Amino acid sequence: MNTLQRELHKKTPVIRFQRSFRKNMSAYLLILPCVLLLALMMVYPVFQTIRFSLFDVKLPSFDMQFSGLSNFARIFSKDEIATVFSNTFVWIIGSIILKFILGFWAAIIFNTKVKGGVFLRILCLLPWTMPSIASSNLWRWILQSDTGLLNEFLRSYGMGALARNWLGDPQTAIYAVMVANAWAGFPFVMLMILAAMQGIPKELYEAGEIDGAGPVQLFLNITLPILKPIIIVVLLLQIISNMNSFDMLYVLTGGGPGGASETLGLFIYRLGFTNFDFGGASAISIALLVIAFGFFIFYSLMNNKVKRGEA
């Protein structure tokens, strides 16, 4: 009987399709809203943006005139484009280095069982939980040139020569915001690394200790290799998230002074909503989209490896 049924299934694809469709009806109904929504808000917008990037868009009427690749040519020949890209690069690399140093340090500290450790860990999480605009305001107040806490502190301890207009000086603006950004973001790195550290079996360390390895050796030879996959995933997430950075830079420097801290996010915002150059903003969005897609492929490959425990 079973064999007969199986044969029947094989031989009549139409029936098989009908059955599988009926069986899966509820599945399609369940996922429909989610998929529809994502399609509406991702596929359609990307299509629209590709279209905009190839047209000369006149605001406010949105009159369109086909212009080929002229939007791309115009944007990528702008004087400031090199600065924007190098700022973005400096911002991403600098933020990641700071966040990883702080995050790793905190993860190692809070992975040791000491009294009050959980309480201290919660305190360290606080910056991450603050809304970015609230954090930006806190740091704006601290970094104020004339009455800010940082300069006050430097002056009162005889280091007045170091005091400067942190956010108004093109030399320091991007780095000052970077510190604020690391402050807000390091707890996330800490959480991820800590969670992975707590999953490492204790026996490994005991075995290492018996073999006479010191804490540094244990860290380098046991902890790091086991953490490698999660580090890569966090790294990729951080690249994306720092590429996305907007809030703090916008509030603290607005990309200034003179574009010294303008990153891609601020640049796209300025193109689209200050200059109303939608064609240009679309063109650069599309260029970035391609980069992001490359990242995604890499990310999912890595993630699959992590899942299978290969990396």
Added chain:
Amino acid sequence: MMGKKKTRMLQHGLVYLSALILCGFSLIPILWGLSTSVKPEFLLYKPEWIPSQVTFQHYADILKNPLMAAYFKNSSVIALGSTFFSLVIGIMAAYGFSRFKFRGRETLLWSILFFQIFPRVVILIPFYITLKNLNILGSYAGLILVYLIVILPVSVWLLKGFIDKIPHEIEEAAVIDGCSTFSMLWRIVIPMIFPAIAAVAMYSFVLAWNEFLFALVFSSGNETRPLAVGLAFFIDEQGVRWGDLMAASILMSIPAILVFSAAQKLLMKGLSEGAVKG
């Protein structure tokens, strides 16, 4: 023996010292803001950590400000709306993906994940164009829709992870008893994954409450402008009023901080699982 004890003590000392530095770095900006928010005007620019005179005038100013009340209402509507819809749609999709094997399942799941790591600055212009075409630019609906796109990937993946762990047998028994898919979802699955639902709800609420860039571009005027945008433009003719600004920033942070401290353990679990699964 003594040597070991000494290293242990040294280690503990180092741990506490490091923890102190890290917590100091984390807390100083917050405590300074807190201190500023209760200082009367004449103490505002004095480097006093514990003000010699305390006032709650700044908080009163903020709470009495009708504009702030409007922003607060807008933020609440948008955050609650995003939370509600991300839960309903997210639970349905997560259950569908977890329990049914259908064609294109894997592809769909991974493309959903793609939206999670999609750079927000890149979709700013596409979203703007779409919301404009849908005629919901500057409305609650527009912002909620945008936040849903950001929240749903996390929501679906996290909930699916939890539903995967529920044994099939319970549902099979329910099917035999004549339970439909939707009533099964409502009566059996939802109660069982309640912790995950709470986590997603908190995540959604905090994300929508805190978000700034989309709020800046897609809200319009005082009708829909949320707190985040209101606080970024908190400057009047007299320049920045730091006492009020600090008070408002702290008030805005309270919901997020409360939610996170309540969910600390849950969050850590969710993150460590989510990290491996995506």
